[in-house]
Amino acid sequence: MLPDPALPRRRDATQTRARILSAARRVFATRDYTQARISDIAAAADVNQALVIRYFGSKEHLFETALDSVLDELPSHGRYELDGLAQSIVRHLTDDSGNMPDPLPMVIHATSDPVAQAISQRLMQERVVRPLAAWLGGEDGDARAVQMLALCAGFFTYRHLLPVAPFLGDMHGGARAWLISSLQTILDGSARAAATK
Amino acid sequence: MLPDPALPRRRDATQTRARILSAARRVFATRDYTQARISDIAAAADVNQALVIRYFGSKEHLFETALDSVLDELPSHGRYELDGLAQSIVRHLTDDSGNMPDPLPMVIHATSDPVAQAISQRLMQERVVRPLAAWLGGEDGDARAVQMLALCAGFFTYRHLLPVAPFLGDMHGGARAWLISSLQTILDGSARAAATK
DNA sequence: GCATCATGTCAACCGCTATTTACATTGCCG
DNA sequence: CGGCAATGTAAATAGCGGTTGACATGATGC
Numbered sequence: 001m002l003p004d005p006a007l008p009r010r011r012d013a014t015q016t017r018a019r020i021l022s023a024a025r026r027v028f029a030t031r032d033y034t035q036a037r038i039s040d041i042a043a044a045a046d047v048n049q050a051l052v053i054r055y056f057g058s059k060e061h062l063f064e065t066a067l068d069s070v071l072d073e074l075p076s077h078g079r080y081e082l083d084g085l086a087q088s089i090v091r092h093l094t095d096d097s098g099n100m101p102d103p104l105p106m107v108i109h110a111t112s113d114p115v116a117q118a119i120s121q122r123l124m125q126e127r128v129v130r131p132l133a134a135w136l137g138g139e140d141g142d143a144r145a146v147q148m149l150a151l152c153a154g155f156f157t158y159r160h161l162l163p164v165a166p167f168l169g170d171m172h173g174g175a176r177a178w179l180i181s182s183l184q185t186i187l188d189g190s191a192r193a194a195a196t197k
Numbered sequence: 198m199l200p201d202p203a204l205p206r207r208r209d210a211t212q213t214r215a216r217i218l219s220a221a222r223r224v225f226a227t228r229d230y231t232q233a234r235i236s237d238i239a240a241a242a243d244v245n246q247a248l249v250i251r252y253f254g255s256k257e258h259l260f261e262t263a264l265d266s267v268l269d270e271l272p273s274h275g276r277y278e279l280d281g282l283a284q285s286i287v288r289h290l291t292d293d294s295g296n297m298p299d300p301l302p303m304v305i306h307a308t309s310d311p312v313a314q315a316i317s318q319r320l321m322q323e324r325v326v327r328p329l330a331a332w333l334g335g336e337d338g339d340a341r342a343v344q345m346l347a348l349c350a351g352f353f354t355y356r357h358l359l360p361v362a363p364f365l366g367d368m369h370g371g372a373r374a375w376l377i378s379s380l381q382t383i384l385d386g387s388a389r390a391a392a393t394k
Numbered sequence: 395g396c397a398t399c400a401t402g403t404c405a406a407c408c409g410c411t412a413t414t415t416a417c418a419t420t421g422c423c424g
Numbered sequence: 425c426g427g428c429a430a431t432g433t434a435a436a437t438a439g440c441g442g443t444t445g446a447c448a449t450g451a452t453g454c
Contacts, residue, residue, distance in 0.1 A: 037412090
């Protein structure tokens with residue numbers, strides 16, 4: 001038996017903060033940053049709107065904290081072989097349950113706001129592009145890293161932001177396969193470059 | 198000798214409307230839709246802010262008119278051979294002068310606003326995806342069409358929206374070459390599919 | 395010239411939303 | 425218990441930006 005929902009919840013700052021952060025991650029990943037209202041996040045966290053600001057200072061800082069927490073949960077590249085990485089990326093990208101950490105939705109949705117954009121840019125550069133480029137190796141490592149990100153961003157754009165047919169219907173499988181093989185091509189190129197070193 | 202800028206310009210509704218539309222195209226292509234202020238457009242057109250609304254009814258309607266006018270200027274696909282199309286697309290995409298019509302910047306920047314997004318979605322579907330798919334031909338024509346658009350969107354995202362290194366520096370040439378060859382691969386696939394019909 | 399309509403200007407208005415402020419309630423510790 | 429700091433709530437506040445309306449000014453036909 002659940003507790004009476006009319007009754008106020010037992011007060012617990014840590015848990016409340018966590019609920020807000022979790023809600024922020026969901027909301028910032030699904031709506032555009034400027035469309036993501038503080039009240040949306042408060043509602044999703046079942047918390048008073050003023051608490052969101054009280055706990056995180058401002059919308060911008062909440063965004064930074066939320067993106068940071070997603071990046072913390074991202075599995076490190078070292079855990080993947082060349083074969084698995086492409087599929088793993090796409091699995092994160094196409095997971096709609098919200099259980100798999102993926103910075104891309106938040107980052108893409110943040111491009112509308114100058115401040116949130118700057119935050120995303122810095123964090124993505126430091127914590128995704130740089131390590132991925134290093135892991136890919138070679139002198140064109142970071143070129144390849146950004147190519148992979150661009151592929152993912154394009155896929156995401158036409159899946160969620162501008163869902164023109166045939167991305168709407170049952171074509172997801174085909175698009176997914178195309179994305180995997182395109183990523184794999186870039187990875188294979190890296191492998192070949194490394195082998196000829 | 199130019200006319201005294203302190204003096205009011207000779208009144209001409211057609212010209213004023215054209216100046217507003219042109220300014221709107223520039224502004225909507227460079228800033229995000231929600232960040233693109235009516236006052237920005239008015240200033241760029243050197244026109245009173247109220248006139249923008251007077252002539253176009255609302256920000257949303259101005260956006261639709263502006264996007265429509267860009268699509269009108271787009272060269273039809275029939276004018277290109279398979280070889281030239283990829284390069285032509287990329288030339289439009291990487292032109293910073295604003296002289297070449299390209300709906301992509303406006304469309305991408307419109308994704309933050311639900312209404313502008315819906316407008317973009319409809320127009321892109323009808324006037325870009327559909328004709329491009331028909332031109333590509335084959336049963337997977339529209340899948341390939343969207344793949345090409347996704348590539349362009351990804352490229353644009355990491356060039357303008359989330360400019361992480363090495364897209365910032367001198368790597369543009371490399372990224373450009375990559376984009377052209379990726380597009381060409383999709384086009385070649387279409388050609389092969391058509392040949393084996 | 396002058397009447398009149400088209401065009402342009404200026405100053406409000408209005409809704410929206412992040413943030414703040416003042417106030418209530420809970421839980422903890424003596 | 426009783427006080428007090430931590431936590432939660434509700435209602436302003438403030439600023440921004442699209443839109444509107446009342447008024448000014450230039451152009452055009454008589």
